[in-house]
Amino acid sequence: MVFLRHNNFEFKNILSENYNIQEDIYDVLATETMADGSVRRNYGILPKTTIKIKFGRLNASDMTTYMSHFENNEGTYTYFSPKSNSTKTAIFYVEKPENSIVYADDSSKEYGEFEVTLKQIGVVS
Amino acid sequence: MIPFNYKDLYYKSTTQRDIIVLDGVNYSISNVKLIGDCYVDGNVFGTAVARQLEFTIDNSIDIEEKEFEYRTQIKDENTFRTISLGNFIVTEVEPNDTTTLNRVVAMDYMLKTNIPYQSDLNYSTDITLLQVLQELCTKCGLTLDTLDFANKNFIVDSNQFNEGELAREVLQAIAQITGTIATIKYNNHLALICPNDVTTTSLVLDKSKYITAEIKRNTNPINILTIQLDDNIEGENTTLRDEESIAIYGENRLVITNNPFAYTEEKREALITALFDKVKGFEYKAFEMKLQGLPFLEICDKIQVKDMNNTSYNSYVFRYEYTSPDGLHSYIQAPSIIKAEVEYENIAGAYDRARRTEIWVDKANQTINTLVNNVMDITNDTTGMDTIELENCLEGYVVNFTIYGNNEVFSGLTPSDTLTPSNTLTPKGSSLLHIYSLNRIDSESKEWEIGSFGTQIGYNKFVHAEGLIITIPKEKLTDRNIYISVESKNYAVGDVRGYNNGLPVFSQTFMSDTPVQEASYEISQEDFEEITEIEVMFYGCRVDRKDTTTIYYKPIEVSNLAEMKPMLTCTTTRQPYARYNDYTIDLGVTEPLRFINEVVRDKLVIENNNATITRKIRVDEYGNLVERETPLVQNLGYAYVYLVEGNNYIDILEYQAICYARWVIVNEFTNTFATSVELESSITQMANSINLQVMKKVNNDEIIARINMAVLNKDEVEVPDDINNSIIQISADKIQIDSKKFHLTPDGQIKATAGYLANWNIEENKLTTEGYSTFIPSELDYKLLESYIRGNSELSNLQMYLYDLNDDNVLNVLDLVLMRNIINGTEQSTKRVHR
Numbered sequence: 035m036v037f038l039r040h041n042n043f044e045f046k047n048i049l050s051e052n053y054n055i056q057e058d059i060y061d062v063l064a065t066e067t068m069a070d071g072s073v074r075r076n077y078g079i080l081p082k083t084t085i086k087i088k089f090g091r092l093n094a095s096d097m098t099t100y101m102s103h104f105e106n107n108e109g110t111y112t113y114f115s116p117k118s119n120s121t122k123t124a125i126f127y128v129e130k131p132e133n134s135i136v137y138a139d140d141s142s143k144e145y146g147e148f149e150v151t152l153k154q155i156g157v158v159s
Numbered sequence: 160m161i162p163f164n165y166k167d168l169y170y171k172s173t174t175q176r177d178i179i180v181l182d183g184v185n186y187s188i189s190n191v192k193l194i195g196d197c198y199v200d201g202n203v204f205g206t207a208v209a210r211q212l213e214f215t216i217d218n219s220i221d222i223e224e225k226e227f228e229y230r231t232q233i234k235d236e237n238t239f240r241t242i243s244l245g246n247f248i249v250t251e252v253e254p255n256d257t258t259t260l261n262r263v264v265a266m267d268y269m270l271k272t273n274i275p276y277q278s279d280l281n282y283s284t285d286i287t288l289l290q291v292l293q294e295l296c297t298k299c300g301l302t303l304d305t306l307d308f309a310n311k312n313f314i315v316d317s318n319q320f321n322e323g324e325l326a327r328e329v330l331q332a333i334a335q336i337t338g339t340i341a342t343i344k345y346n347n348h349l350a351l352i353c354p355n356d357v358t359t360t361s362l363v364l365d366k367s368k369y370i371t372a373e374i375k376r377n378t379n380p381i382n383i384l385t386i387q388l389d390d391n392i393e394g395e396n397t398t399l400r401d402e403e404s405i406a407i408y409g410e411n412r413l414v415i416t417n418n419p420f421a422y423t424e425e426k427r428e429a430l431i432t433a434l435f436d437k438v439k440g441f442e443y444k445a446f447e448m449k450l451q452g453l454p455f456l457e458i459c460d461k462i463q464v465k466d467m468n469n470t471s472y473n474s475y476v477f478r479y480e481y482t483s484p485d486g487l488h489s490y491i492q493a494p495s496i497i498k499a500e501v502e503y504e505n506i507a508g509a510y511d512r513a514r515r516t517e518i519w520v521d522k523a524n525q526t527i528n529t530l531v532n533n534v535m536d537i538t539n540d541t542t543g544m545d546t547i548e549l550e551n552c553l554e555g556y557v558v559n560f561t562i563y564g565n566n567e568v569f570s571g572l573t574p575s576d577t578l579t580p581s582n583t584l585t586p587k588g589s590s591l592l593h594i595y596s597l598n599r600i601d602s603e604s605k606e607w608e609i610g611s612f613g614t615q616i617g618y619n620k621f622v623h624a625e626g627l628i629i630t631i632p633k634e635k636l637t638d639r640n641i642y643i644s645v646e647s648k649n650y651a652v653g654d655v656r657g658y659n660n661g662l663p664v665f666s667q668t669f670m671s672d673t674p675v676q677e678a679s680y681e682i683s684q685e686d687f688e689e690i691t692e693i694e695v696m697f698y699g700c701r702v703d704r705k706d707t708t709t710i711y712y713k714p715i716e717v718s719n720l721a722e723m724k725p726m727l728t729c730t731t732t733r734q735p736y737a738r739y740n741d742y743t744i745d746l747g748v749t750e751p752l753r754f755i756n757e758v759v760r761d762k763l764v765i766e767n768n769n770a771t772i773t774r775k776i777r778v779d780e781y782g783n784l785v786e787r788e789t790p791l792v793q794n795l796g797y798a799y800v801y802l803v804e805g806n807n808y809i810d811i812l813e814y815q816a817i818c819y820a821r822w823v824i825v826n827e828f829t830n831t832f833a834t835s836v837e838l839e840s841s842i843t844q845m846a847n848s849i850n851l852q853v854m855k856k857v858n859n860d861e862i863i864a865r866i867n868m869a870v871l872n873k874d875e876v877e878v879p880d881d882i883n884n885s886i887i888q889i890s891a892d893k894i895q896i897d898s899k900k901f902h903l904t905p906d907g908q909i910k911a912t913a914g915y916l917a918n919w920n921i922e923e924n925k926l927t928t929e930g931y932s933t934f935i936p937s938e939l940d941y942k943l944l945e946s947y948i949r950g951n952s953e954l955s956n957l958q959m960y961l962y963d964l965n966d967d968n969v970l971n972v973l974d975l976v977l978m979r980n981i982i983n984g985t986e987q988s989t990k991r992v993h994r
Contacts, residue, residue: 068369072367
């Protein structure tokens with residue numbers, strides 16, 4: 035089961051209960067309270083999906099590979115949609131992860147768990 | 160027609176999107192603003208205002224000057240419903256420096272009436288007002304929807320618009336005399352709408368449909384209609400009154416002034432009845448409402464507004480601004496005039512010829528000897544960023560200069576605790592305006608010495624060398640190489656040309672595609688043998704120098720360096736530009752001018768030599784920008800922008816912001832007639848006096864007739880100082896006064912039957928000295944006058960008169976000396992006082 039793919043690279047090592055997805059949320063462009071107390075909103079046209087993924091520990095080599103797929107600010111990612119029970123592809127803004135080192139010596143390093151947030155900014159035409 | 164069920168979609172939360180259809184292709188647009196209006200200068204009758212559409216669109220789409228259909232869409236379940244809001248024509252495309260989007264401004268079909276009006280109608284036949292309008296529509300490419308309106312069968316016996324008026328002005332005149340508003344409907348057709356004829360209420364706006372509603376006063380119903388030629392000409396007006404309404408509401412008049420179709424009494428009589436029937440009783444509730452944009456509401460639609468208590472008021476949509484997709488930022492209005500009395504006045508731009516004709520024909524032999532009233536509004540205006548150019552200025556003060564807020568302009572620098580100033584730190588926080596002009600210096604040819612390093616040309620405050628030609632005789636050249644060097648912040652372009660006794664031999668541009676500061680050119684051997692002289696002509700060279708206090712040399716060099724030969728002479732045959740009228744003013748503003756949107760933004764205005772800031776926005780305790788309920792007006796006091804004749808520039812130093820300026824331009828009448836701006840200025844600058852001037856000038860500054868009058872305000876019990884010190888001056892070639900006991904004839908004879916003249920008392924058939932005595936001052940008078948002059952005490956009006964012993968209307972030390980001499984007996988008093 036692949037939850038996330040980028041340029042044919044399949045992300046693994048996702049921690050249990052740490053593939054969090056919010057699908058089809060509309061941007062709120064304006065919110066106003068009418069004179070009778072009711073609330074009105076203007077929504078954007080494009081429904082947006084936000085994905086938060088936490089990865090487990092990685093060695094230095096895997097970490098380099100993983101990070102190379104989050105290098106650009108924006109990218110096209112394929113993700114699993116629980117709502118449609120299928121995979122979808124969209125353009126996301128990448129909120130870069132914070133990395134921590136668990137262990138390091140002269141020959142090897144091990145990195146701690148890290149979290150990446152992908153916010154949808156467009157559709158693939 | 161917009162399906163009614165679509166309207167319901169706007170009464171809840173919305174998802175909107177907008178498209179344009181251009182050459183049959185749909186394009187998405189964003190940040191849409193649609194502005195409709197029919198309320199101009201406190202009036203709706205006789206207006207013809209185009210709807211304006213603004214939006215952003217991808218810059219790959221070629222849209223300049225094109226026509227398109229605008230469609231707005233609203234989401235209904237899983238589909239979008241479309242409403243067409245008519246066709247628009249692009250008037251402005253502004254690229255964005257940081258995105259791939261263009262900002263576009265477009266107008267509806269009313270734009271088509273911005274063409275010179277021409278009529279091919281045969282006015283010797285019975286041409287009706289409707290036919291005039293139909294011909295206008297045909298020529299403008301418009302379809303006329305309204306065929307039935309007041310005065311449509313009025314016979315127009317001549318074309319009153321043949322002085323270059325726009326079709327828009329003719330349309331306005333027709334709308335005015337028919338009691339209607341001219342507007343383009345969503346079907347792109349022209350409609351003339353009389354508000355009184357709109358009987359169907361398009362929408363009831365209750366508190367569930369608006370965010371805020373400011374419900375203002377009721378305008379009183381129109382009950383008097385006057386059609387007049389000019390309010391200065393007595394008897395040239397025709398009036399109808401509704402006495403019954405006047406008894407209840409008082410007088411509320413609609414005044415139509417100088418309508419070109421109503422230029423004789425007969426025509427005014429023929430027009431007024433039908434017009435009065437249309438406008439009589441027109442009233443509405445003024446309001447301003449923020450709400451979800453309702454694009455199906457059009458200008459002049461009748462609506463019912465319900466306040467918080469569900470009380471209903473009838474009104475109209477006279478102004479709106481719809482936004483999309485953030486439709487909740489929209490508003491609609493029915494503005495109201497401030498005055499208690501509803502008075503509408505239109506002055507159509509095309510009345511002048513008709514009005515003057517009647518004065519000359521009908522008034523020539525009467526007591527009004529042709530009113531000299533060639534007053535013209537000859538101004539220009541411009542809007543720009545940062546530095547704006549005011550072209551063709553007439554010397555004088557700028558009429559209006561405005562800086563619009565953008566949250567940056569005049570924002571000060573707030574240093575942090577850890578800030579370490581560097582040498583290159585540019586402090587912000589000033590509010591300096593730099594005003595300068597670029598005008599030619601006095602034209603004359605001048606011999607320039609060429610040093611061993613070439614021609615060095617420089618002026619104090621030199622900024623521009625456009626049009627400079629340097630001529631060098633061949634015998635001054637040592638070889639075939641010409642070097643040009645320009646010390647310029649911008650660039651220089653021009654030609655090197657060779658001549659044989661005035662006949663061209665070669666021409667070489669020393670700039671190709673890109674601006675250069677240095678160039679060289681080698682004259683071919685063949686050309687070199689043929690030429691007798693060369694010319695180096697700069698047709699574009701600009702050296703912007705902010706430091707104008709230093710004499711600056713060597714912005715341009717033209718040399719023939721091969722042999723570094725000493726001292727050549729060349730001649731400049733056209734003169735470079737020089738900068739003068741160069742000064743900076745500090746407005747003393749320390750708080751930024753803020754911006755929420757193009758309606759809600761602060762602005763600084765310099766007008767009548769006074770600067771004011773209108774602050775519509777405040778910063779709340781969380782640092783958010785919030786619109787003030789009542790704008791705060793800050794008076795900065797005296798400030799001026801003085802322009803010299805020619806082109807002037809106004810530059811906001813340190814900041815960039817949108818500026819607007821309006822100024823008087825030099826025109827063919829400059830030396831003949833005063834402009835209305837001059838007239839306006841002379842009236843507004845005198846607080847309690849009126850300066851009436853017959854406007855025709857003999858020379859630049861000589862006025863053949865002038866009356867200066869000072870008047871007291873109603874609540875002024877005592878004569879104010881400035882009136883005490885004022886003068887009533889009547890200056891004219893001939894003056895005539897006719898009163899009961901005093902006459903002054905135009906040839907200078909005086910006839911008086913009473914009064915006082917040169918120590919003589921004028922009575923019926925005799926001059927006497929009876930009843931008057933000479934005022935002889937005492938030591939007490941001397942002390943009182945001395946104390947007054949020193950500023951230690953006041954005098955009564957009588958004392959002011961008596962102590963003015965030399966009758967120069969000023970109490971000063973001369974009167975004191977004269978009084979001392981009279982007390983000492985060395986001079987005699989001539990001051991007369993009635994016993």
